Amino acid sequence: xxxxxxxxxxxxxxxxxxxxxxxxxxxxxxxxxxxxxxxxxxxxxxxxxxxxxxxxxxxxxxxxxxxxxxxxxxxxx
Amino acid sequence: xxxxxxxxxxxxxxxxxxxxxxxxxxxxxxxxxxxxxxxxxxxxxxxxxxxxxxxxxxxxxxxxxxxxxxxxxxxxxxxxxxxxxxxxxxxxxxxxxxxxxxxxxxxxxxxxxxxxxxxxxxxxxxxxxxxxxxxxxxxxxxxxxxxxxxxxxxxxxxxxxxxxxxxxxxxxxxxxxxxxxxxxxxxxxxxxxxxxxxxxxxxxxxxxxxxxxxxxxxxxxxxxxxxxxxxxxxxxxxxxxxxxxxxxxxxxxxxxxxxxxxxxxxxxxxxxxxxxxxxxxxxxxxxxxxxxxxxxxxxxxxxxxxxxxxxxxxxxxxxxxxxxxxxxxxxxxxxxxxxxxxxxxxxxxxxxxxxxxxxxxxxxxxxxxxxxxxxxxxxxxxxxxxxxxxxxxxxxxxxxxxxxxxxxxxxxxxxxxxxxxxxxxxxxxxxxxxxxxxxxxxxxxxxxxxxxxxxxxxxxxxxxxxxxxxxxxxxxxxxxxxxxxxxxxxxxxxxxxxxxxxxxxxxxxxxxxxxxxxxxxxxxxxxxxxxxxxxxxxxxxxxxxxxxxxxxxxxxxxxxxxxxxxxxxxxx
Numbered sequence: 001x002x003x004x005x006x007x008x009x010x011x012x013x014x015x016x017x018x019x020x021x022x023x024x025x026x027x028x029x030x031x032x033x034x035x036x037x038x039x040x041x042x043x044x045x046x047x048x049x050x051x052x053x054x055x056x057x058x059x060x061x062x063x064x065x066x067x068x069x070x071x072x073x074x075x076x077x
Numbered sequence: 078x079x080x081x082x083x084x085x086x087x088x089x090x091x092x093x094x095x096x097x098x099x100x101x102x103x104x105x106x107x108x109x110x111x112x113x114x115x116x117x118x119x120x121x122x123x124x125x126x127x128x129x130x131x132x133x134x135x136x137x138x139x140x141x142x143x144x145x146x147x148x149x150x151x152x153x154x155x156x157x158x159x160x161x162x163x164x165x166x167x168x169x170x171x172x173x174x175x176x177x178x179x180x181x182x183x184x185x186x187x188x189x190x191x192x193x194x195x196x197x198x199x200x201x202x203x204x205x206x207x208x209x210x211x212x213x214x215x216x217x218x219x220x221x222x223x224x225x226x227x228x229x230x231x232x233x234x235x236x237x238x239x240x241x242x243x244x245x246x247x248x249x250x251x252x253x254x255x256x257x258x259x260x261x262x263x264x265x266x267x268x269x270x271x272x273x274x275x276x277x278x279x280x281x282x283x284x285x286x287x288x289x290x291x292x293x294x295x296x297x298x299x300x301x302x303x304x305x306x307x308x309x310x311x312x313x314x315x316x317x318x319x320x321x322x323x324x325x326x327x328x329x330x331x332x333x334x335x336x337x338x339x340x341x342x343x344x345x346x347x348x349x350x351x352x353x354x355x356x357x358x359x360x361x362x363x364x365x366x367x368x369x370x371x372x373x374x375x376x377x378x379x380x381x382x383x384x385x386x387x388x389x390x391x392x393x394x395x396x397x398x399x400x401x402x403x404x405x406x407x408x409x410x411x412x413x414x415x416x417x418x419x420x421x422x423x424x425x426x427x428x429x430x431x432x433x434x435x436x437x438x439x440x441x442x443x444x445x446x447x448x449x450x451x452x453x454x455x456x457x458x459x460x461x462x463x464x465x466x467x468x469x470x471x472x473x474x475x476x477x478x479x480x481x482x483x484x485x486x487x488x489x490x491x492x493x494x495x496x497x498x499x500x501x502x503x504x505x506x507x508x509x510x511x512x513x514x515x516x517x518x519x520x521x522x523x524x525x526x527x528x529x530x531x532x533x534x535x536x537x538x539x540x541x542x543x544x545x546x547x548x549x550x551x552x553x554x555x556x557x558x559x560x561x562x563x564x565x566x567x568x569x570x571x572x573x574x575x576x577x578x579x580x581x582x583x584x585x586x587x588x589x590x591x592x593x594x595x596x597x598x599x600x601x602x603x604x605x606x607x608x609x610x611x612x613x614x615x616x617x618x619x620x621x622x623x624x625x626x627x628x629x630x631x632x633x634x635x636x637x638x639x640x641x642x643x644x645x646x647x648x649x
Contacts (some may be wrong), residue, residue, distance in 0.1 A: 005449075007240065011647050012278070019445075021580075028135070029138070030496055031496070032244070033135035033136040033138075033171065034135060034496070034498065035165075035167055035171065036288050037248065043277070044276065045274050045277060046277045046278040046279070046282075048277075048282075048392065048393060048395065048396060049279055049396075050396050051396065052279070052392075052395055052396045053392050053395045053405065053494075055274075055277045055392060055499065058167065059167060059168070059200070059261075060164055060165060060169075060196055060501075061165050061168065061498060062273065062495065062498070062499040062501070063496070063498055063499060064146030064388070064391070064392045064393065064395070064495055064496070064497050064499055065494070065495070065496055066275070066404060066407070066493075066494025066495040066496060067494070068494050069494040069496060071493075
């Protein structure tokens with residue numbers, strides 16, 4: 001069963017595919033320029049407690065994404 | 078002839094720029110080291126050519142001001158060198174394709190080529206070249222491998238007609254190129270990768286951060302104290318002092334010159350800290366007291382920068398920094414401020430909004446003591462015991478924190494979210510670390526020494542005309558009454574406007590008690606930033622902001638100084 005949820009809900013260490021980004025043009029543009037875009041497979045490395053950032057790996061690059069922005073990234077796994 | 082270097086952040090543009098031009102610029106292993114457009118010269122096609130190093134950008138289509146500047150410079154370029162991180166081909170090609178669409182005369186440098194092998198990346202250069210239809214060269218910036226070839230192949234770069242393509246089409250094209258020219262070999266988690274991930278996971282990351290900070294502190298002290306005890310103290314006391322004493326007796330019948338060059342004799346002898354002549358205190362403070370800690374601090378900072386640790390620290394602190402109206406990455410300018418506030422202020426350019434930049438800069442100027450100031454505080458306060466030094470640091474940290482909380486509440490706006498690329502850990506060659514250290518030490522010598530001399534000259538002239546006596550009388554209610562310092566301490570606070578290290582040095586002849594030394598150091602640290610950082614702040618933010626800053630500074634320095642003074646008195 002394929003499930004959809006936000007990047008925040010993905011468990012640390014698990015992989016998923018980005019489905020869409022529910023954000024404004026600015027947010028989408030910034031993420032896409034970094035190669036974080038729909039269709040990409042990512043792996044969640046870690047998340048910091050108390051609304052801290054989420055760290056993911058895309059290909060071999062590592063990115064840290066603030067809590068609010070991570071909540072706008074919808075993934076499926 | 079104009080050559081422009083362009084590429085994503087942290088792909089090694091500055092290293093290649095240094096290679097090409099011989100102009101040494103600071104390069105580190107984190108995105109956003111270069112915040113200014115840097116220019117240098119090289120020889121290309123038997124001609125003198127200007128080389129421009131642009132701050133890293135991910136796209137030409139985003140709307141930020143920095144990117145607009147980059148685009149306008151690209152238009153004037155006779156040759157564009159697009160530097161690519163070969164281990165992140167897909168993402169980097171996004172910018173490359175945008176450059177191709179604009180038809181600029183382009184050559185592509187696949188940099189960090191040496192890292193592709195152990196990261197399981199294999200790229201077919203011939204195929205990549207065919208798809209892109211521009212020359213592609215592999216390079217290793219740090220060793221200089223491939224640079225010659227880059228210039229050879231650059232001759233094939235030609236201006237072409239521009240065309241447009243939708244973003245979706247571009248990514249489709251990138252997908253095609255990557256599928257055909259790159260092979261990724263699955264490789265198991267390496268030790269390095271484990272370490273990288275452990276540093277951002279809270280459960281392991283916070284202990285690692287504490288360990289790193291603690292070791293950094295230990296190493297800085299070890300190097301700083303070692304240099305003083307075994308090199309600079311013997312040099313000054315055993316070799317320089319006898320020479321200076323001879324000069325002093327030669328000048329004994331010329332009072333004015335003696336006062337300026339040697340200063341006052343304390344109990345008939347030259348006292349490096351208290352004589353206050355150009356050749357005595359003027360050389361001793363910057364060289365024998367401050368320089369050792371500058372060397373120690375920048376050695377450790379250089380390693381942390383080049384290893385790639387700082388962005389991970391930023392991830393862990395993002396939470397906290399949001400409460401100060403910033404995001405995690407703002408910790409980097411604050412960290413740099415611990416060396417010298419000026420590069421710290423410039424580095425705030427990596428933050429997006431004016432609000433963030435103002436908050437970060439104000440925190441740096443008031444709450445972050447530079448290495449020169451710290452070295453003097455350690456000497457002045459440290460003789461009363463290490464605990465007092467800890468109090469100074471503790472209070473300044475609290476000031477930094479509380480001031481941030483207040484500014485976040487007072488200034489309208491919000492803090493944008495963190496979004497950064499976290500660089501891989503890299504083991505910097507010692508030669509690279511030492512070269513960067515040398516650049517920074519040289520920078521200190523060039524910028525600090527003249528101001529120290531100027532400061533001491535001004536102090537002597539003011540003393541001569543008794544200017545300070547009048548000021549001391551006027552300010553006595555605050556200095557003596559609230560802060561509990563001798564009224565002459567106001568001189569040090571005024572001199573702090575020129576240089577903080579000289580200012581703390583001026584407290585030394587006042588024979589302060591431990592309490593006074595602590596209060597004096599805190600007030601000096603928080604009060605007027607030195608002239609160099611003041612000018613940078615003015616340039617970056619304008620006159621209105623600097624008036625705000627000055628007000629905040631006045632109020633917070635006097636309030637905090639008084640509170641610490643009263644607390645001390647109360648506890649006794």
